[in-house]
Amino acid sequence: MLSAVVVPEKVSPALQDDLRQEHGNLFHVVLLDDDEHTYDYVIEMLQKLFFFPLETAFQHAVEVDTKGRTIVITCGLEEAEFGRDQIQSYGADPRMPQSKGSMSAIVEPAGNTATV
Numbered sequence: 001m002l003s004a005v006v007v008p009e010k011v012s013p014a015l016q017d018d019l020r021q022e023h024g025n026l027f028h029v030v031l032l033d034d035d036e037h038t039y040d041y042v043i044e045m046l047q048k049l050f051f052f053p054l055e056t057a058f059q060h061a062v063e064v065d066t067k068g069r070t071i072v073i074t075c076g077l078e079e080a081e082f083g084r085d086q087i088q089s090y091g092a093d094p095r096m097p098q099s100k101g102s103m104s105a106i107v108e109p110a111g112n113t114a115t116v
Contacts, residue, residue, distance in 0.1 A: 026110040027080035028071045031087060033064045037103050041093040045103070046072065049086045072105070080107045 031042075039061045046057040050073060063070040073083055084105040093099035 025076065026074050027077050027107050028110050029073045029075075029080050029083040029087070030106050030108055031060065031064050031070050031072050032104040032106065033068045034103060036096055036099040036101075037093040038095045039065070040095060041099075042103070045087065045090050049090065050083070074110050077107070 039058070042061040042064060043054065043057040046052045046060055047054065052060070060070045060072060072087075073080070075083070084107050087105040088102050090102045092101050
């Protein structure tokens, strides 16, 4: 999901700076694990909100469960904030009585994703 720009080695410093500015201001939407949501909930949410195919949504569900977090998308700040807000307003998991609300997500800088 990360977007990288591959540029030949002999590029002017000015072009390198332009590429870093254009592609270096990306942000990750990170889904955080909890014990109040099922795999089915995570898969369903990611398919509905981000149009992920079943396999991709399942891989994110496994990663958030085993690692405590998963990077859902990488994009500009406004889009990342919107994605985070969508996750946080999706609602409780009806499959689990102890689920009181949506999952948590954060936005964090992706760092310089340009490859020069």
